Amino acid sequence: MSGFVPSTLASENWPFSLEWLPQPAYMVGGAVRDAMLGRSREYLDLDFVIPSDAVKVARTIAHRYQAGFVLLDPVRRIARVVFPQATADFAQQEGDSLETDLHRRDFTVNAIAYNPHTQEIIDPLNGYADLQAGVLRMIAKANLKDDPLRLLRAYRQAAQLGFTIEPTTQAAIRDLASHLCQVAAERVRVEIGYLLASPQGHTWMAIAENDGLLKQFFPNTTPESFRKLAVVDEVADLLAKQWPQLGVELQGYVRETVKTTWLSIAKLACLVHPDPSVAEIELQKLTYSRAEIRAVTTAVKLFPQLKTANTLREQYFVFQEAGMVFAAIAVLALVQDILVEAMSGDNRLSAYSPLITRYLNPDDLVAHPTQLVSGKNLMIALDLPPSPLVGELLTEIAIARIEGKVTTTEAAIAFARQLLEG
Numbered sequence: 231m232s233g234f235v236p237s238t239l240a241s242e243n244w245p246f247s248l249e250w251l252p253q254p255a256y257m258v259g260g261a262v263r264d265a266m267l268g269r270s271r272e273y274l275d276l277d278f279v280i281p282s283d284a285v286k287v288a289r290t291i292a293h294r295y296q297a298g299f300v301l302l303d304p305v306r307r308i309a310r311v312v313f314p315q316a317t318a319d320f321a322q323q324e325g326d327s328l329e330t331d332l333h334r335r336d337f338t339v340n341a342i343a344y345n346p347h348t349q350e351i352i353d354p355l356n357g358y359a360d361l362q363a364g365v366l367r368m369i370a371k372a373n374l375k376d377d378p379l380r381l382l383r384a385y386r387q388a389a390q391l392g393f394t395i396e397p398t399t400q401a402a403i404r405d406l407a408s409h410l411c412q413v414a415a416e417r418v419r420v421e422i423g424y425l426l427a428s429p430q431g432h433t434w435m436a437i438a439e440n441d442g443l444l445k446q447f448f449p450n451t452t453p454e455s456f457r458k459l460a461v462v463d464e465v466a467d468l469l470a471k472q473w474p475q476l477g478v479e480l481q482g483y484v485r486e487t488v489k490t491t492w493l494s495i496a497k498l499a500c501l502v503h504p505d506p507s508v509a510e511i512e513l514q515k516l517t518y519s520r521a522e523i524r525a526v527t528t529a530v531k532l533f534p535q536l537k538t539a540n541t542l543r544e545q546y547f548v549f550q551e552a553g554m555v556f557a558a559i560a561v562l563a564l565v566q567d568i569l570v571e572a573m574s575g576d577n578r579l580s581a582y583s584p585l586i587t588r589y590l591n592p593d594d595l596v597a598h599p600t601q602l603v604s605g606k607n608l609m610i611a612l613d614l615p616p617s618p619l620v621g622e623l624l625t626e627i628a629i630a631r632i633e634g635k636v637t638t639t640e641a642a643i644a645f646a647r648q649l650l651e652g
């Protein structure tokens with residue numbers, strides 16, 4: 231079948247030249263789907279099906295363009311070529327025809343192929359009709375069972391594309407929900423990450439929970455968890471309106487290597503057990519990194535304290551422990567107030583205003599203390615050996631400083647000496 235071919239599929243937009251692809255070769259998957267939807271992609275990732283040796287094709291292209299080469303699956307013969315601004319995956323065709331390959335995929339909208347040599351669209355499963363209707367329809371229930379990650383992919387793609395899940399498909403997913411635990415936890419984590427990051431993610435998370443997909447990973451959620459999740463984005467917007475810098479921080483990554491935003495950390499904190507040590511186990515099972523786990527458990531532990539930290543000393547300790555997690559903690563504290571105490575957002579905003587203002591002021595000594603005296607100099611001045619006591623004295627000096635009790639290095643040392651003698 232040949233149909234409407236969007237110009238964005240043209241090989242001029244690829245990071246390599248068409249001449250390096252054997253005949254036949256097909257483009258498939260998200261790039262074709264999104265091009266037909268007229269949906270722009272943040273990152274160019276192309277998927278190709280090659281009836282001949284796909285790995286060899288990938289190797290040749292990587293070599294020719296001095297791009298990275300990764301053998302993703304030596305058995306199924308899938309390899310990735312990594313260009314500076316794009317990736318291209320080359321997979322051996324499954325079965326003896328393109329149609330067979332397409333029939334083994336997850337949803338009809340993901341089973342549309344494009345032949346770049348003939349510029350033809352091949353759509354044996356009528357994916358284009360489902361694209362136009364905005365529907366995710368399984369190709370076969372057996373395919374969902376073959377790779378149960380597809381169960382969760384339905385909710386992720388519905389959230390990202392603004393689609394619905396066709397009722398028979400949704401019923402099949404419910405029926406197969408328990409199979410999701412057979413999938414490597416890492417793959418599940420990636421899908422959950424996409425879900426949390428998409429604008430309607432909370433709606434589809436709640437539906438996925440209802441359909442039995444999430445309990446296996448977040449066993450301690452309650453209906454309230456999802457009510458909280460549903461207002462996180464709104465609360466973040468409220469905070470960002472008042473303090474744009476806080477909004478920017480929430481969109482930032484926990485680490486460049488860990489592409490989870492602080493906002494997603496706040497969302498995860500809604501889903502885990504309120505006891506940080508239990509939360510840690512849940513997140514470890516999902517193979518979250520140490521940085522992410524630390525961020526979520528810190529948020530879970532500290533957000534209730536935001537309201538009760540009244541003295542400078544208490545505030546000092548909250549800031550010390552929160553560090554970069556502060557923005558996510560502020561979101562959670564507000565979410566809690568709005569939902570549990572049914573307060574209006576603006577009302578609560580003012581309650582947190584002093585702490586947030588401190589946090590955003592780099593010169594504020596409560597949130598961002600600087601030392602009047604270093605640990606080394608304190609040890610010399612008081613003739614102390616290295617021990618935890620030095621740290622405790624430094625903390626007391628920092629607190630005395632923000633309370634206005636000491637202002638100079640000499641006074642700080644004298645203050646520490648007094649504490650020691652007392």
Ligand SMILES: Nc1ccn([C@@H]2O[C@H](COP(=O)(O)OP(=O)(O)OP(=O)(O)O)[C@@H](O)[C@H]2O)c(=O)n1
Binds near residue numbers: 277336337340377
């Ligand atoms: N568990 C999976 C993963 C992928 N696919 C097929 O492989 C294609 C490419 O997969 P992937 O790149 O992971 O996802 P996309 O659908 O391309 O979506 P996006 O790029 O937006 O994440 C999919 O479209 C689908 O045809 C599948 O059938 N089952």
